Amino acid sequence: MSLQIIYGKSGSGKTRYIFEQISRDIDNGKKKYILTPEQFSFTAEKELLKKLRDNNNMNSVIDAEVLTFNRMAHRVAAEVGGSKNVALSDSGKSMILYNILSNNKNKLKFLGKSDSNIDLILTQLTELKKHGVKLENVEQLLDDTKENKYLHSKLEDIYLVYNQYEEQIQNKYIDENDSLTVLAEQLGSTNMFKDCEIYIDEFVGFTKQEYQIIAKLMKSASKVTVTITADDLQITRSQDVDIFYSNKQTANNILKIAKDNEVKIEKSIGLSEIKRFKSPELLHLEENIFNLPYNIYKKEVNSINLFLANNQYSEIENVAKNIIKLVRDEGYRYKEISIITQNIDTYSNLCKAIFNKYNIPIYMDERKELSQNVLIKYILSILEIFAKNWSLESVFNYIKTGFTQLNEEEAYELEKYAIKWNVCGNKWYKEEWKFHDEKELGKDKIEKINGLREIVAIPLVDLRNNLSDTRTAKQISEQLYYFLIKNEVDKKLQSKIDYLNRIGELNKAQEYEISWNTAMQVLDEMVMIFGEEKISFDNYMKILKIGFVNSSLGTIPMAQDQVVIGDVDRSKTHKVRAVFIIGLNDGNFPTVNKSEGFLNDEDRENIKVHGIELAKGTLERIYEDNFNIYKAFSTAEEKLFLSYASSDSSGKSLRSSVLMSKIKKIFPLLKQESDIIEKSADITSKEATFEELLNQLRCYRDGEQIDEIWFKLYNVFMADNEWSSRLSNAIKALHYTNAPEKITSENLDKMYGKTLQTSISKLEQYRRCPFSYYLKYGLKLNDKEISKVEAVDTGSFMHDVIDSFFNVLEENKIEIKEIEDMQIEKILEQIVSEKLKLDRNFIFTTTAKYLRLVSRLKKVVITSVKYIVQTIKQSEFTVLGHEIEFGQKSKYEPIKIHTDSGKTVEIVGKIDRVDVAKNADGTYVRIIDYKSSIKNVDLNQVVAGLQLQLLTYLNETCRVEDFLPAGVLYFNLSEQRISADSNMTDEEIEELIKQKFKMQGLILADVNVIKMMDTKIEKTGVSDIIPAGVKKDGEISSKYTKGITAEQFKYLSGESFLDTSALTGESVPREIKAGDEILSGEINIKPSYNLKLQKGKTPCEYCKYKSICKFDANNKGNDYNYIGTLNKEAILDMIKEQTDV
16 A cells, blocks of 8 residues: 655646556556546546557556546445435436425525525535535534524524435435445445555545545555646645645645555655646746746747737637648647637637638537527426416427427417417417408418417327326326327437438537436436425426526537637646637636635634535635636647637627736737737638638728739639629628618509508608608518507507597587586496407407506596596587598598699598687687697607698698687697695695696697687686696786797698698708608608607617618718707797798
8 A cells, every 4th residue: 555646737747657657557467547537537538548559558458447536436336235325416406405495485594585596505515515514513513603693594594405405315315425425435345446556637636525535545555646736745835826735735635644544655756847848938838827926038939829809709710710720731630729718608609600610620618508408498398388378488489499290481370370369378279269360361371370279289288188187296207208209309309410410510419319318317306306296387397497407418529630628627738739728808817706605705714613624715716716727828738829808799898817917028029919900811711711701802892902812712712603602692792781772663653653642640750761661651561460459559449439439429419518527437438348349459358467458548548538528628619520531531631732743642641639719810720639648749840840740630620621720739648647745635636637637739829719728727827728828917928838829820830831841842941852752762761860859769779670771870871860959939930931932
């Protein structure tokens, strides 16, 4: 029995030394075992076989073997026997812990609030077990920490969960973390390692369990050899300045174990010569990266490359280009290149996409969360359908996994229909779909859609029926498995795997293959743990999801020659010629470790006082992280490429790591390359070169000079049949502009005919953006039909109810000025009930949510109508008509405008209400518009052609009926909310509500007309129903009155402005002539932008067509039509000047 320690710095050849020793002594009759961490076992096996093959020792391969601690535990347990308990995986443990936390939410002080705490307690229990802390130790700690209430409360949570966890697994399962404890006990009962030679390599430290195992191995084996990365074994410097401090502690612990067990300690071997590095710069970096003070390298630097990238995408693209050069120009193999990062999650997808473009084979050394796998999404979606009562989202999550019988087109067709009619709940399976569009779609189409519905629903209904009587975890799991097999999901998955293998997606195929086995394992564990326990679908789904989240998909390289990409703590540390360290930004190198775990550093120190030592705290983990960084920086044999980005994918600025500053100081002659100012153009893979060619041609188009080589490459691609059409299309795209072409006369006639039949609101839309008008009313592009109540639906419903209210009054000869509130409510209740029976209002009856909305709308409309009636009672104006139409066979003829081009614009519309009143001057008319949102007249909007509706209606009514204009007003139909003081009287509250319903708009500044509009204004001074006020002397109050004179009304309402300017632009000089321009084919992308009203939000922000026009104010030719912000007087003076010309 002996122990020997082999030590040396990174690159000194420790691993090579032990493998050569194994190969040399392979025939000495003693079995050799190499014990490595899990993540390095595959690499160690390859190295062992290579070494034996190189030394012609392949016949002795059975005499040497690579083990991990867990593999050793399984091997010994299989020989010794003992417990027949089933080993629990992390997914099984997480499901048990989820159940414990759920059942004890009210008892737990820290851990009962969130599902995310499962990871927290799972990590904590693992830590306790690995450091030999048993339940009785925690119980003792509870007694010892009563004075520290914060820590005591945490320990109470730990004890409760730990205790219930142990009770649940006792005599049934074995925690994998306990397997090492069992191994330490069983090693005394096996001769497996007697007189063998054990080599322990690549570890940076050991847990208490592992130290116990090593102690047993020392007593059994003939020799134990341990490699330690350190410059020596003496602890002479503090931890903050000695990068090897922790490793030296590990060596001392190993030596102490040997001494305590009377194991012979052979002389340690120090490997002082660094054999790895083929360049002096890399050797100098290894010696100085964490050395204080550091030595400056004064020569030229050729083996270290530093790159500052514009962003993370260009950073990885630069890596790809350099790899291509290494392989193509310098004879490297892909397997001789490694990429190391501290944030593989950020770079994973970028690496996959960019390296695929450059045809670089890669192996991503990462463990993927199983819950993101397509098979797992399919399984969870089945349960989600039952748990969420067949919600639209859950059903289509199920369909879109691709495991149903529907193809993509059928799935889209079914989704479109289901979304339109808001299909959910038992509508999926109770009866055939018979909604209100059979005439529109046709009987055959409805039958087809119902057939698709059945394909989806019937298997799921059968599954639900099989679970209807009793519902235990075992039954759900079994039925779920039978469902997968019956629907041939295993075969469909295999088809996907075969396809992926055929197209060379070997890693993806491997992931899919592993996913089925892992999913079955999680289901098996669900049955083992919860068995006959009754459980709801919702809870079963949550527990299963926790199990899947805590299962990961670990893969191995599927090809020999691949670039390996991995995290810094999993990276291969030898036989790598070139290393790329990416993401060298602040917070990554070194990592800012914000999470201390459930027990923080202070808790750990307090526990240590009571004789229990746990895992390292935050500071020690930082030192450990620094050591991992040291290993990464000293991995490359020949070349080291360091890179960092100046911004992330969202454009947020990133700072460089402090290591970058130090490296620049160590190597003052090291030149930093960057693509921030100028991007290099390289010829690499065909795909990447093609993209770069397009970039170069774009520069050439913009007037820049480009290298002649790119014109030659252009000819090469054009001569290649595979690439020529693609290049031709790309060149067309280079000259792309989003400026639309003018519509041809032929297409105009097809869309509009010789007569443009339109409305004021449509013309206003043209003013807002000509292109959006073209898409909406020219091409008639429709949104995907969705069965949900929009603002326009509620507005139309309330308009319809109010119109019917006035009809009832007319039909029953009820005088509006005599009607009482109770009578109003009764009439409106009846109207709403009748309206809900109409097909057009079917949507309001589809869900309980919409029925509640109807109840709210009814309250709003009743309140609104009461105030509408009150404004009429308080006025000499009477209702001349409501819902008065302009159009063919209507009260008024369409407004006809003849354009310069010889075509006609016919304007139709509908006025919500027209009121009139007479005095000695004549009959005055006012136009009332009901709005479900607050609105007012803005003359800037009027001049811009964006608010013409009411003034046009006023003008036309005055022209046809020979009326005088009294005003245009908006009545607000929205639900009113007020802030009322508890001391306010009912009358005061009523007055506040009344103020909310006060009409807004523009009225004639004539005191007599104002008094006709509000008969109480002389008493109150300020009207509570219109925007007007009268002083005590009888004059109009300009402060409270939004009015204009009769002459000014003439400018706005007469022929001089609206008939011509707003529609054809002939009288008042304007750049946009709405009707004329529409019929001339102008569809410019020029959205109107009112900076005052839109308050920082662009007019395109909520436009549903923005993905089509791709308007960007930064692009040439993309401009806003800015709306003015002049005051009323300035606008009216401007109009007067223009009309007087």
